Amino acid sequence: MTQVVLTATYFGFLLVIWLAGRMWLRLFSSLFSQCPRDDQPGNAEAFLVGSAMLGLASYLVIAIFGRMPPLGYCLLVAVHCAMALVGWCVARRPAGPQWKRGLKTAFFIWAVILGLYAAQLPLTGYDARAIYGLKAKIVADGANLWGPDFRDPYRLHFGSNYPLLIPILESFLFRFRMILSGGDPWGDVGLPLIFYGFIVAGTLLVTKVTERLAPGWGIFSGVIWAITPMVWRWTEGAGLSGSADLPFAVFLAAGVFHLVEGWSSQDRFSLLLAGIFFGATILIKQEGLIGLGLGTVTIFVDQILWQRSRQKDNTPMVPNRGPSKLASFGVFLVILIPFLLFHRLVHAEMPQQIYMRSYAAALSWEWLQQITDRPATILSFAMKELINNHWGLAWPALVVALLLKRDRPLSPTVRRIRLFVLLLMAAYTGIFAVTPFPLLYHLHTAYARLMLHALPLAIVVLVEQLAASLDFTHFGHGNTPESTR
């Protein structure tokens, strides 16, 4: 009976995050009411913004008190419940995909089934328990982040200096359990429900992004993402295992989409959302900084290449909108500041455990000479991994689809998303090439999880490419895809 009450509470918590996120979206959009806007954020963005802002507020409490006191939990829950209530009553209904009743029913049934699985499961992954779960317990316990739990390199605490957003969200569930279940405050059954929220949000996001780029095709992306075993299973590194990679992937996809969209249309609201999503990735995993760097590089490299190609073709240049674009980009950078600040403030001084190794310290000419045979090993491993059953056939389908002849040119948004996915995969391959950890160990334990980061955007690229290579009249869609800006 207690578990049923707990499960209902966990679901309620997800609902509060989502509704409070709607309120946050309303607040943020009111700041930029004069900006041109092609589309409205939907339920996926509402859930993501709600999670990010709850995490950010918790980081604020931690930065001030060094820990999460019980009163801090009470206050944050109370404030978010109030926001959720207002969000429910006042906030405009977020734009979502316009689905027929049959599709809505199918989506609802899928979401209920997946929710039932998540509600029964404990954390199953290694990282889920050793890295994120242990942190969640320590944070929920009110232990000090400046104390030995996080700062003694001999404490058996895997990756003690890793970011805390996911453990913070999990710690709320542990706190609920402490209140509702006196006997076993540290049980973790039902904790994967946090990740369930991100799976559903990811499905809506992938659908929406594809629908924006290839009208009428969003549902295909949503289905491909939602059924991919790596997304929803509970095996090591998969969505419901409790590993932070799936939330990271969803935040990263949302961040990249809003960044490239906002940059193209100078929509400052979209850039603000991109800043929040990239900020959340920084507070979820260390790869967040890589994602942010690559996102920025993507925008500027694409801009330079595009301008050069226009000069080469002697195409008349559009009026110089550089200063205005840079001012818009400033919004993106400004909203990142609190995330970067908290990351620096809380984690910068945390020592690494004695059994961890530093990438920066490993890099040297002598080291690079030792590892010249690694690219071949990585490539061979990647070939095997990406046709592994737990991906379905999503990756091979993408590779072959890219060979299809397009009936229409690439839009800047699609071009930038492609460039980002390419750079991300190249960067991760580079990480494996120089890793100071034994290569086979690192590949077997991390490669699939890192590739998950690219999956949402890769699916968008796949379906958009299919849409662009087919005559739309076959499916009875008269809509034109996103215009080339």
Add this chain to the structure above:
Amino acid sequence: MRLSLGLCVLGGVLVSASGATLVLAALKITGMVPSLGGVALPHRVGWPMLTLLVGMGLLAAGWPSPKSPLLQRWQDFIRSFSQLWNHGNLIWRIVITALIGHLAISLAYFLGAPVDLHETFVERANLQGTLLSIRAGQRYVHWEFLARLWKETIPPRAAVAYRGHWEGPLVAYELYPRRLYLLPEDGRRLAANWHNHRWLAEKTKGKSLADRSTDEFWTQRTIWPSLDLETFIQQRHIEFLLTFDEADEKGCSLQAMPDSLRQEGLKKDSTPPLSSPQ
């Protein structure tokens, strides 16, 4: 007409075969008939269920003069799809085949998920309920079983020195709010053994153990601080020494720390590190 008949026959065969497999699997899962004449029955239901669905789909697609609107819509869909297939080029067909494959693999997982979930719980119960298991001729001691005993013995919030392998962080998670520490020598041994995992050696057929060539290069560049063991233990208020050996249950123990110190068992490690950092 001939095509419709062919589809019906193929669909019927698939439905019959997968239906029979599902019945056998149900007998096995419910424990009513574990094996048939010494032959183990199937227990995976994902692919048989998918085959059943495909068979029913083929049967419905080839069914002559359908009266049900649902059946008619299905046949219309199949006709549209075959037109689309004929319209596309080779690359397009490969992509569509890959996507159908994706759908099939994913659905097979999805349909098999209840059984997988059940097996996850059974495995978890086995790990928590028995001390060890033997897989591929090797002994595997379950820390999950011992954790329950350790929880009873070690008071909450006590500090514990852990001597073991990579399951240590999982034990730390399970035993929380007890705090686990690594003694300096154990930390060094763990750092020198990133390549050394039994599951990985099994998976890579021993190749991961040879992965050490570059590892040694790295570990030899590490400078380790020298620490006084007694001060180290006193500073952290470590009361227990927990030793776990996944391959040997006799190597697993929980001792009060002062006794171990008196015997100076900590200063001389019984299993020397595979490589000593300089």
